[in-house]
Each structure stands twice: as C-alpha cells, then as structure tokens.
C-alpha cells in the first residue's frame with residue numbers, strides 16, 4: 068500500500084470510484100472518522116457496500132436496501148473482513164460519510180475529514196485482518212496529513228451521537244491506538 072499525496076489515491080489497493088463527493092471548502096484534512104457498515108446488516112462479503120457507495124444498490128433485493136438505496140453517500144475507504152481495502156474517493160475530495168456532525172464544536176465534519184468504513188456491526192468483533200489493514204492505512208494517512216494525530220481520530224458515533232452508533236462497542240479503540248503507537252516506534 069502506497070499513498071500518492073498529489074492525487075489523494077492509495078496504490079496497491081482496489082479503486083472503486085464513487086460519484087458521491089465534492090470539493091473541500093478549505094482543502095483541510097485534519098480528522099479521521101472510523102465507521103462500521105454491512106449490507107444487509109450483519110452480512111459480509113456481499114459486495115453491496117461497494118454498490119451502495121456507487122448509487123447502485125438494488126432496492127428490490129432486501130427491505131433494508133429499499134430504505135437506503137436513494138441516499139447519496141460514500142467514504143474514502145472500505146476495509147472488508149479479510150482486510151482488503153477499497154478506495155472510493157480521493158482524499159483530496161470531500162466524501163459524504165459523516166452527515167450532520169460536530170467535532171469539538173465544529174460542524175460539517177465531511178469538510179475536513181477522511182472516512183474509513185470497516186465492514187461489520189456494532190456488536191461483532193472486527194477481524195484481526197481489519198485491524199492490520201486499518202493500522203497500515205492510518206499510518207500512511209498520518210504521514211501525508213500530520214494533523215491526524217490520535218486525538219483527531221474518532222468514531223462516527225462520537226461526532227453524531229444522536230444519530231449514529233458505529234463503529235460500536237465492538238471496535239477496540241485501545242487495540243487500534245496501541246497498534247498505531249507501536250508501529251510508529253518501529254520506524
């Protein structure tokens with residue numbers, strides 16, 4: 068995995084470009100938001116998250132799809148249960164993952180954040196492969212965007228507590244933060 072700061076795209080991972088993005092109003096990247104998603108909820112490896120982020124979710128295939136298929140959303144990255152990473156939106160662009168949100172008094176977190184979706188649910192432990200890929204990806208992003216220190220990595224539930232619960236209690240923040248600091252020490 069390599070990151071090209073001139074384009075905002077990671078290489079060595081899948082690219083699945085989404086039309087759901089626009090320009091960052093200030094060009095700033097200073098927050099990393101961790102999410103959890105699975106489609107249908109609790110089912111993994113279906114390919115439906117990728118379709119959802121590209122406005123191709125088949126509304127007639129599942130009652131849950133019918134409720135969300137018209138939403139226009141995206142994230143910069145999606146990490147599947149096996150650790151495979153897919154990028155949908157250049158980091159230079161504003162992906163649509165946070166919605167109405169507030170971090171330390173500042174609203175519209177999409178303007179200045181990156182979004183990483185982990186395939187999962189709030190309650191089921193995320194996989195070892197996902198923690199490994201998430202750690203590698205986060206380190207690359209921190210190298211490119213030094214503002215993304217550990218105090219500026221949060222969960223969707225932290226910035227939209229009335230609406231969102233992801234990545235849920237299943238996400239082990241201590242494990243993630245420890246892995247980030249350990250790998251930093253080895254450089």
Ligand SMILES: [Zn+2]
Pocket residue numbers: 101102103164223231233
């Ligand atoms: Zn989320």
